[in-house]
Amino acid sequence: MLRNETSVRVRYAETDQMGYAYHGNYVQYFEIGRTEILRELGFPYARMEKDGVLCPVMSMQFRFVRPAMYDELIKICTEIRKMPDDKVVFHHELYNEKGKLLCGGSVKLAFVSSDTRRRCQVPEVLGAEMRKSFE
Amino acid sequence: MLRNETSVRVRYAETDQMGYAYHGNYVQYFEIGRTEILRELGFPYARMEKDGVLCPVMSMQFRFVRPAMYDELIKICTEIRKMPDDKVVFHHELYNEKGKLLCGGSVKLAFVSSDTRRRCQVPEVLGAEMRKSFE
Amino acid sequence: MLRNETSVRVRYAETDQMGYAYHGNYVQYFEIGRTEILRELGFPYARMEKDGVLCPVMSMQFRFVRPAMYDELIKICTEIRKMPDDKVVFHHELYNEKGKLLCGGSVKLAFVSSDTRRRCQVPEVLGAEMRKSFE
């Protein structure tokens, strides 16, 4: 299993008139978790696109437990629990500063060639790096 | 069952460098569908909040079938398939101008008193209006 | 002078905990105005990009007079007051449903070749269409 922890501070722009972080912005918090787990693996997503592979999102699910508030520092925990093939699933949990669970969920992404826009396998260098954690 | 159709045009701000509408923005497209189905029922969400009831999101799920492109006019289909109690589930589908399915999903919201921030039942006037469609 | 009127409804996602539409979202309302004035001219911005011309923003300014509220239908007035050369200035005003001015401002964009990323003149077809209004 691969695991990363990072954090993000809730922006004023991200609140809504309910006084909470708007639920749609959690999509971006999850994205930050994915970005950082790939960076930690030595294969930033920016490089993946330069190498000609895109990762469009196939599905995502969120369950919201507690609201996130303006200016809170949110801990983002991200896991890859299974070796990717032509897709990869990220599991995410968000915690507030008191360590309380705010939100859990997962996002499934496809690997797609940016030239052909057809499905492909996980890029070789990234796959090799990941396999170390799954063997 | 209750059903509404409305539409939204993809903004440039909503695209990402993949050349598609960023998947996180579909959350807002679904929100537009909920807003319009409540308006059509004669009970706009703005009124619900003025009456002291908030609707925080409990969970949501999305499956993405085809990408939405800049400036496309997206059809948003929204359904309530079951009479709400202390929560309500909205089912959404998005279609492009050619009638192709882009995305399907659902969002579950709680009814919460804005004073106490505790769970409550669907507001009476809205419930009465909805029951007509479920009997 | 060229002029267009269109409208947009304030999304819940666009409010902040002050209870108003977040000021940063007005950038998108202005963008909608530009999109529609170009569509009305018969030259949608999507076509401009397909023809190989991008319009990055050079500068923008906003003065906020009154707040926009959730679910309000905002009128977006957009004007081009001077024939574009290698740049174009859009003037925008936003009004609420009571006809009160919410916000005024302007956005200056450059014409840039998408191949070379260098400055170019307004695309010929669009320029010809615009000149009719400035002569």
Next chain:
Amino acid sequence: MLRNETSVRVRYAETDQMGYAYHGNYVQYFEIGRTEILRELGFPYARMEKDGVLCPVMSMQFRFVRPAMYDELIKICTEIRKMPDDKVVFHHELYNEKGKLLCGGSVKLAFVSSDTRRRCQVPEVLGAEMRKSFE
């Protein structure tokens, strides 16, 4: 004069199909700068709202020099050059990792009582702290 430096990483969500960070998202980068300069002064904006003072934006202006790219770490420099009275002006500059200027601009905010929604003076504790830097 008061000055703060902080940073933000460009999210994928913040890019547009031009391949740059969407210009409207710079509004949020400036907001991060304001949040951090107030935190450094020992008076976080969250506290200001708890004390009953809101800061709606009166005007803002941006000039864009170079584009920001996905995943770049942007340096946000924020200055308050004049002692606030019933309003405050923040000056912002954004730089990329190579130290190149991306964007400059300023944002003027009013101090408003959250009860009456009328203009008021800079909160006393914050004002006292700031005066030390302007004398």
